[in-house]
Amino acid sequence: MSGAENTRDDRRPLGGYIATLALYSLVVTVTVLVGTVTGRRLPGGMSVRAVLGTALAAHKVSRLVSKGAVTAPVRAPFTEPSGGESGPGEVSEQPRADSGLGHSLGELLSCPFCLDxxxxxxxxxxxxxxxxxxxxxTDAMTALVGADFLHLAYATAQQIAEGEMTVGRSR
Structure with a gap:
């Protein structure tokens, strides 16, 4: 059995993963070629501010795409509701297909860590x-992360004030 085939106990869609990796590699390769042809140069590095802003923005975009209720139509061809719990304003989904590229794309679109x-x-x-x-x-998405945390802090403070929760422990 080749490394790309699945065994009965291993349901990972390795063929789909290979296709997804090939697509990612193609995107990066085309970008490098276009950059070379157009004379674009990579920056020498990112400032601490840029790294933090990119990290926060990537977090927000990946959660919005992979968990947002309003982005469900984007994921719908590849995912289905899983019935699991998720964060405020978020949905929990799983890949629709059991194997192949459809499963791999469903995983990518429902997993914020994978999408990052x-x-x-x-x-x-x-x-x-x-x-x-x-x-x-990047700056807009970073501000949105801050707004999300303020919403969560406000909701927690409201629950504490209403006696529904004590600090460090919910009722």
């Missing part, structure tokens, strides 16, 4: 080809 690699790559590509626009989007 693609999102960060998109932000880095944006910094090379459209740095001003990318900075605006």
């Amino acid at each position: 690699v693609w999102v960060v790559t998109g932000f880095v590509i944006g910094q090379v080809f459209a740095p001003r626009a990318t900075t605006v989007v």
